[in-house]
Amino acid sequence: xxxxxxxxxxxxxxxxxxxxxxxxxxxxxxxxxxxxxxxxxxxxxxxxxxxxxxxxxxxxxxxxxxxxxxxxxxxxxxxxxxxxxxxxxxxxxxxxxxxxxxxxxxxxxxxxxxxxxxxxxxxxxxxxxxxxxxxxxxxxxxxxxxxxxxxxxxxxxxxxxxxxxxxxxxxxxxxxxxxxxxxxxxxxxxxxxxxxxxxxxxxxxxxxxxxxxxxxxxxxxxxxxxxxxxxxxxxxxxxxxxxxxxxxxxxxxxxxxxxxxxxxxxxxxxxxxxxxxxxxxxxxxxxxxxxxxxxxxxxxxxxxxxxxxxxxxxxxxxxxxxxxxxxxxxxxxxxxxxxxxxxxxxxxxxxxxxxxxxxxxxxxxxxxxxxxxxxxxxxxxxxxxxxxxxxxxxxxxxxxxxxxxxxxxxxxxxxxxxxxxxxxxxxxxxxxxxxxxxxxxxxxxxxxxxxxxxxxxxxxxxxxxxxxxxxxxxxxxxxxxxxxxxx
Amino acid sequence: xxxxxxxxxxxxxxxxxxxxxxxxxxxxxxxxxxxxxxxxxxxxxxxxxxxxxxxxxxxxxxxxxxxxxxxxxxxxxxxxxxxxxxxxxxxxxxxxxxxxxxxxxxxxxxxxxxxxxxxxxxxxxxxxxxxxxxxxxxxxxxxxxxxxxxxxxxxxxxxxxxxxxxxxxxxxxxxxxxxxxxx
Numbered sequence: 001x002x003x004x005x006x007x008x009x010x011x012x013x014x015x016x017x018x019x020x021x022x023x024x025x026x027x028x029x030x031x032x033x034x035x036x037x038x039x040x041x042x043x044x045x046x047x048x049x050x051x052x053x054x055x056x057x058x059x060x061x062x063x064x065x066x067x068x069x070x071x072x073x074x075x076x077x078x079x080x081x082x083x084x085x086x087x088x089x090x091x092x093x094x095x096x097x098x099x100x101x102x103x104x105x106x107x108x109x110x111x112x113x114x115x116x117x118x119x120x121x122x123x124x125x126x127x128x129x130x131x132x133x134x135x136x137x138x139x140x141x142x143x144x145x146x147x148x149x150x151x152x153x154x155x156x157x158x159x160x161x162x163x164x165x166x167x168x169x170x171x172x173x174x175x176x177x178x179x180x181x182x183x184x185x186x187x188x189x190x191x192x193x194x195x196x197x198x199x200x201x202x203x204x205x206x207x208x209x210x211x212x213x214x215x216x217x218x219x220x221x222x223x224x225x226x227x228x229x230x231x232x233x234x235x236x237x238x239x240x241x242x243x244x245x246x247x248x249x250x251x252x253x254x255x256x257x258x259x260x261x262x263x264x265x266x267x268x269x270x271x272x273x274x275x276x277x278x279x280x281x282x283x284x285x286x287x288x289x290x291x292x293x294x295x296x297x298x299x300x301x302x303x304x305x306x307x308x309x310x311x312x313x314x315x316x317x318x319x320x321x322x323x324x325x326x327x328x329x330x331x332x333x334x335x336x337x338x339x340x341x342x343x344x345x346x347x348x349x350x351x352x353x354x355x356x357x358x359x360x361x362x363x364x365x366x367x368x369x370x371x372x373x374x375x376x377x378x379x380x381x382x383x384x385x386x387x388x389x390x391x392x393x394x395x396x397x398x399x400x401x402x403x404x405x406x407x408x409x410x411x412x413x414x415x416x417x418x419x420x421x422x423x424x425x426x427x428x429x430x431x432x433x434x435x436x437x438x439x440x441x442x443x444x445x446x447x448x449x450x451x452x453x454x455x456x457x458x459x460x461x462x463x464x465x466x467x468x469x470x471x472x473x474x475x476x477x478x479x480x481x482x483x484x485x486x487x
Numbered sequence: 488x489x490x491x492x493x494x495x496x497x498x499x500x501x502x503x504x505x506x507x508x509x510x511x512x513x514x515x516x517x518x519x520x521x522x523x524x525x526x527x528x529x530x531x532x533x534x535x536x537x538x539x540x541x542x543x544x545x546x547x548x549x550x551x552x553x554x555x556x557x558x559x560x561x562x563x564x565x566x567x568x569x570x571x572x573x574x575x576x577x578x579x580x581x582x583x584x585x586x587x588x589x590x591x592x593x594x595x596x597x598x599x600x601x602x603x604x605x606x607x608x609x610x611x612x613x614x615x616x617x618x619x620x621x622x623x624x625x626x627x628x629x630x631x632x633x634x635x636x637x638x639x640x641x642x643x644x645x646x647x648x649x650x651x652x653x654x655x656x657x658x659x660x661x662x663x664x665x666x667x668x669x670x
Contacts (some may be wrong), residue, residue, distance in 0.1 A: 021530055021532070023531075023533075023534065023535045023536075024533065024534075024535065025532070025533065026506060028501065028532075032616055045616070047555070047614075047616050047617065049556065049594075049617055049618055050554070051554070051595070051620055052503070052553070052584050052587070053587050053590075053595035053601075055598060055599050055603060056587070056590060056594065056598040056599060057586045057587040057595065058586075059589060068553065069583060072505050072507070072582070072584075074505050074506065074507075074585040075505040075507020075508065075509070075510045076506050076507075076510060077504075077555070077639065078505075078507065120513070124533065125533075138535050138536070139536075141534075141535050142528065142533055142534040142535065143525055143533060144527070144528060144534075145524060154520075155517070155520070158516055158519060158520075159516075161513070161516075162514075162516040162517075163646070174670075175510050175644070176507045176510050176514070176641050177507055177640055183658065200605055229647070272604045273516065274604060278603055278605055278606070278607050279603075279606055279607065280606075280607045280608055281600050281606065281608055281609065281611075282610075282612070283611060283612050283613055283614050284612065284614040285612060285614075285615065285617070286612050302559070319543070338607050352636060362651055366500060396604070409603055409605065410603050431550065435595060435625040437510075444535065475629055475630060
């Protein structure tokens with residue numbers, strides 16, 4: 001099944017339909033579909049049109065700038081990049097074990113981000129599809145429509161996100177693009193006043209997160225025919241797991257399972273990630289396609305993110321989320337659930353877990369400590385990995401004797417899901433578009449499948465039709481600033 | 488009782504940016520619901536409207552110009568929005584993506600798609616569906632007229648709120664002390 005519909009035999013004879021830009025996702029992307037005269041689908045591709053070249057332009061910069069620079073890769077989960085880079089630089093400065101205060105401050109920051117990002121994705125971006133239907137009125141299919149029809153749900157979404165952003169603000173100084181983590185530790189601890197301010201709301205945050213799990217569980221189980229099959233494909237999956245195989249978003253070892261749930265590799269130290277993962281470039285996307293080296297590119301690709309994490313771990317350490325995890329596993333009947341829409345269910349279980357962990361951390365006096373940083377024997381190379389909201393995120397750096405970056409390699413979460421998202425939209429195209437007249441509502445089905453993965457396609461751009469082969473940049477007075485053409 | 492005022496149409500987009508400015512916009516939190524009494528969203532990543540209506544009142548642009556598509560979208564916004572606002576560092580001066588400006592584009596593409604570690608096959612993506620990258624990242628005022636600039640990476644939620652509510656009140660928007668910042 002893999003690669004079916006990826007490349008049409010005679011693209012030049014086919015009609016092109018584009019979803020451009022893909023909307024209500026975190027970032028930008030575009031989908032192209034090639035159809036014949038009978039509306040038979042011959043090719044479906046999710047293109048990532050972004051190209052920024054961070055790997056190159058951070059070379060030559062001093063390593064301590066990196067955690068602040070690279071978070072500008074993404075304004076939606078800047079904390080993930082900030083912390084993944086900081087973890088790589090912990091290795092470089094020889095900080096083998098952070099102080100309790102530093103590790104817990106970073107965890108608090110990260111779990112705050114998990115909470116805000118999952119709330120944003122579920123309530124602000126996806127809930128219109130789930131509450132109104134995939135081909136509902138396009139003018140109402142947004143957070144404004146939800147606010148009109150389900151004001152309490154919309155309000156809770158906004159308040160859950162606000163709380164997560166406030167956790168980030170008190171740990172990082174700013175809601176978007178804060179600082180906080182530095183190589184070897186953190187630059188501030190929490191004050192009692194900051195902690196008490198957050199504690200005032202935490203009871204409601206946990207309760208509302210529990211309600212959110214109930215809401216998505218109800219939506220999912222009320223229409224199992226749709227939710228268990230929409231966009232479905234089988235694949236391997238991967239995440240980091242913590243001590244004892246717990247769900248852990250901040251630290252752990254790499255674990256991968258096959259489509260039946262059998263372990264492919266386990267307890268892998270992520271410093272060695274490149275012995276396990278390889279990437280392929282395809283001409284039609286700026287986003288690479290990673291896969292497990294041992295299996296090869298055809299069958300070795302995988303899913304990451306909530307659906308992978310919740311099924312990859314052995315247990316969740318907090319009671320409410322563990323209860324919900326068991327419910328989910330029971331529903332799946334003992335074998336892995338592969339349905340993309342189950343991402344939403346597991347995402348809300350993770351949001352609940354994040355709320356519970358934040359509550360635990362806020363009651364931990366280590367957060368108020370003053371021992372913030374450690375250093376050890378300087379190294380020249382380090383890898384940092386974290387579970388970002390959308391999945392496993394790799395940052396890999398080399399630093400020279402002058403403290404300047406000489407090499408950077410990043411595999412971001414959505415890149416790990418690249419092949420999986422392409423498979424999902426091809427399944428949906430086969431099921432819903434094949435032989436039908438293509439309508440706006442049907443096209444939104446494709447986007448519903450993409451949204452399930454919560455892709456972060458940030459810093460790509462929106463296209464209007466076919467791109468020209470020549471472009472001229474003209475200023476408001478008509479002077480040419482810049483011109484170029486495709487060779 | 489006064490007849491309800493016509494809501495202002497607001498379109499938003501992110502060009503070569505990171506979406507952080509949109510996140511900061513959403514950081515107005517519950518004030519979003521107050522705002523929705525006075526505005527409606529047109530083309531925006533938050534809606535499924537994919538092209539600007541011809542009568543948008545306000546366009547908010549995040550991000551600079553790094554490829555040909557960005558230029559198209561920017562011109563679409565200028566054509567359809569009465570007031571165009573550059574939101575954040577990237578729109579104003581290229582921001583962090585402009586750090587690539589001192590390097591030849593081919594060198595960067597080579598590094599990422601040919602010599603990067605862990606690559607099975609090296610190849611520079613080149614497909615008509617992929618927009619032409621510009622040799623350098625440009626600020627948006629180099630290409631179209633911009634009415635207002637909101638600095639910051641990102642501008643704070645309070646700054647975005649102040650500009651929008653000033654415009655809604657028919658006033659010249661002004662970022663006072665504490666709201667004007669560049670970090």
